Amino acid sequence: MQGDVFLIFETIKTLAATRNISLYTLELALALPAGTLKTWNQTAPCNKLAEVARYFQVPIETLLG
Known part of the structure; x- marks a missing residue:
């Protein structure tokens, strides 16, 4: 679980940075x-x-990896 949680945070951080x-x-x-x-x-x-997924207009699965 810990790895999955970290992946979610990193994905959000990356989406924010690219925008x-x-x-x-x-x-x-x-x-x-x-x-x-x-x-x-x-x-x-x-x-x-x-x-967060709606904000970035991505499916929630994108955040979940």
């Missing part, structure tokens, strides 16, 4: 508390993962 969006900006756009996305490299993401 020149900081993780902080993404958190603001999704009304997530500051630092939420960084915690996803240690714990499974909450139900907000679908919102």
Whole structure:
């Protein structure tokens, strides 16, 4: 599980970087508390993962690897 969680965080980080969006900006756009996305490299993401996929207009499976 830990590897899968880290992959989700890395995928989100990569998507943000390719669009020149900081993780902080993404958190603001999704009304997530500051630092939420960084915690996803240690714990499974909450139900907000679908919102992240919609934001980037990618299927949720893209984030799951």
